[in-house]
Amino acid sequence: MFQTDLTDILLVLFGFVASVLVLTVFSYTISRYLASRSARREFEVIGKQMGLNKEEISLLYRCASTLEEPNKVFHSKHIFEKCAGKLVKESPDNIPIIVSVRKKLKFEHIPWFLPLATTRDIEVYQTGFISYKGKSYSAAVWEKTEEDLKIAILDRIPESPQPSEKVRFSFLREDDGRYHFEAEVLNTYLEGEKVILVIPHTEKLGKVQLRESIRWKVSTPARAFFFNRKVKPEELYLIGEPPDESFVEGTIENISTGGVLICFKRFVSAKEGDSLLLEFEWKGRLFKNILAEIRHITSSTDRTCFGLKFLNLKKAQEETIRKFIAEEQREALKAYKMDR
Numbered sequence: 001m002f003q004t005d006l007t008d009i010l011l012v013l014f015g016f017v018a019s020v021l022v023l024t025v026f027s028y029t030i031s032r033y034l035a036s037r038s039a040r041r042e043f044e045v046i047g048k049q050m051g052l053n054k055e056e057i058s059l060l061y062r063c064a065s066t067l068e069e070p071n072k073v074f075h076s077k078h079i080f081e082k083c084a085g086k087l088v089k090e091s092p093d094n095i096p097i098i099v100s101v102r103k104k105l106k107f108e109h110i111p112w113f114l115p116l117a118t119t120r121d122i123e124v125y126q127t128g129f130i131s132y133k134g135k136s137y138s139a140a141v142w143e144k145t146e147e148d149l150k151i152a153i154l155d156r157i158p159e160s161p162q163p164s165e166k167v168r169f170s171f172l173r174e175d176d177g178r179y180h181f182e183a184e185v186l187n188t189y190l191e192g193e194k195v196i197l198v199i200p201h202t203e204k205l206g207k208v209q210l211r212e213s214i215r216w217k218v219s220t221p222a223r224a225f226f227f228n229r230k231v232k233p234e235e236l237y238l239i240g241e242p243p244d245e246s247f248v249e250g251t252i253e254n255i256s257t258g259g260v261l262i263c264f265k266r267f268v269s270a271k272e273g274d275s276l277l278l279e280f281e282w283k284g285r286l287f288k289n290i291l292a293e294i295r296h297i298t299s300s301t302d303r304t305c306f307g308l309k310f311l312n313l314k315k316a317q318e319e320t321i322r323k324f325i326a327e328e329q330r331e332a333l334k335a336y337k338m339d340r
Contacts, residue, residue: 036065043070050074051104059097063087077107078117085118085201088146095146112175113214113329118203119149119181128171130197132161139169142196148186153195160195161185167197175215175254178208215254215261216325222262222280223247231275233291233312241289242277252280253305256325257318259292263305270294270306278308283324287317 040061047057063083064070073079084102087094102108110121122141130139130153137157143150151169153160161167163185170180183199190196225242250264262278270276271294278290292308299305 039070040065046071046074052101056097056101056104059087059094060101074105077110077114077121080105080107081118081120082203084120084146085203092147098146111332113216113332115176115207116173116179116205119201119205120144120146122149122171126171126173128169130161131168131170132157132165133159142191142194148198148200151197151199152191153197157195160188161197163187167199169199175217180206214325215256216328217254218252218282220252220255220280220282222250222252222260222278224250224262224264224279225277226268226270227275227277228270229275230273230293231291236277236289236291236312247279252282255282255321257310257313257321259295259307259309261305261307263303265303267299267301268304268306270297270304272297275311276306276308282321283327285320285324290317 043061043064044057047060052060060073060083061070063086064073067073067079073083080102084098087098109123110116116122122144124141124144126141128139128141129136130151131137137153137155139151139153139155141149142152165185166182167185168180168182170178172178181202181204183202185197185199187198188195189198225247231239248264248268250262252260252262254261260278274294276292276294278292279286279288280290281287290313291311293311294306295309296307297304
């Protein structure tokens with residue numbers, strides 16, 4: 001008869017547990033490896049469809065592989081720019097490859113209706129102001145590379161910022177908002193009489209939203225009746241509908257849930273604060289008896305434009321405008337990816 005002692009039992013149990021652990025870890029490692037290989041193959045297929053070569057795909061995957069969904073780098077400019085920033089910092093040799101990839105993925109420019117996410121999105125010749133030692137000077141983006149921005153100070157400045165000193169650049173992006181960021185000067189040089197500041201890219205962009213809702217560019221025929229005074233919404237039923245011949249034909253050039261910009265091909269006499277009645281059709285939906293207030297005026301002898309604020313827009317009409325703008329944005333994004 002064989003006799004067993006506690007040591008033998010413990011050895012058997014240890015061997016069993018070790019075997020289970022080894023098999024579990026091995027299975028997990030194998031499954032992770034296969035999943036990684038599969039994700040890499042899928043990434044390469046999409047990369048080739050986008051026109052990227054092996055070197056470009058390999059470099060981009062080095063960064064994208066750390067993401068939960070690596071393939072998003074092909075479709076999201078924000079994610080791509082984060083990867084691009086890391087790869088440029090990793091080695092200057094990556095810059096020509098990143099430039100090529102950005103062009104192939106059509107991320108060279110950002111549509112006007114999307115907010116900026118990084119200084120790489122700022123267009124060359126964007127004007128603004130450099131703030132230095134408590135004073136502001138007119139400036140403009142002079143040049144843009146993968147590594148940095150070159151900003152020209154357009155005013156005479158008594159003392160130029162020096163390397164390692166901080167400056168603040170603020171600028172207005174039309175139909176979007178006012179942006180600003182701070183950066184440490186890398187270098188300065190003169191180009192003619194202009195001081196050029198070399199500053200690194202950053203994703204820390206501050207923004208002040210100028211409007212509550214986006215104004216979408218359109219070209220929609222409209223008619224307006226000018227009251228030439230201030231009218232409250234509750235007065236409309238007392239006034240009644242104006243005669244058809246009293247309406248002036250114009251064109252709505254942008255629209256939001258809060259108002260429109262309407263322009264007329266002649267001089268129209270009116271003043272800020274006056275009310276008007278607006279009528280237009282957009283995407284098959286008629287908007288009638290819309291009371292609006294004139295908030296600002298731009299006029300010349302042959303053209304007058306009014307920025308209007310809606311006063312009696314119904315909730316359903318507001319939701320319709322919001323829905324139509326969202327539809328137009330989706331279509332514009334598709335065209336942007338296809339055409340640029």
